[in-house]
Amino acid sequence: MRLSRPRIVLRALLLLLGGAVMLWRAQGARSDARAALASGAEDAQLLSRVALVELLVGLLALGAAVLALLALRRRRPRHTLRLSDLGTGASSPGEPAGRDGSTGSP
Numbered sequence: 001m002r003l004s005r006p007r008i009v010l011r012a013l014l015l016l017l018g019g020a021v022m023l024w025r026a027q028g029a030r031s032d033a034r035a036a037l038a039s040g041a042e043d044a045q046l047l048s049r050v051a052l053v054e055l056l057v058g059l060l061a062l063g064a065a066v067l068a069l070l071a072l073r074r075r076r077p078r079h080t081l082r083l084s085d086l087g088t089g090a091s092s093p094g095e096p097a098g099r100d101g102s103t104g105s106p
Helices: 005-039 044-070
Strands: none
Touching (some): 005 044
8 A cells, every 4th residue: 555645744743753752751751760769769670661661662663754754755767567578589598588488598
């Protein structure tokens, strides 16, 4: 399925926003973990792990946004295979085999 350019841009923007929010939350959880560690609270390790998971999710979202934006690049048109390219005549050794598997060489 092909997505239109505006949908890809919208998807990339939402991924950028979501990734930024997750990185912001990871920073907050990290500072909370440091404060909990300084006060001797038992949940410091849990907060540290939550911060790590939020950081990874944020980086993954930013990476997906970059890939979505890279999909918007214009590419050179490629030669597509047409029925006329198959030809029924003899082919040279460097060309693909014909329909019956023969290469045209005796």
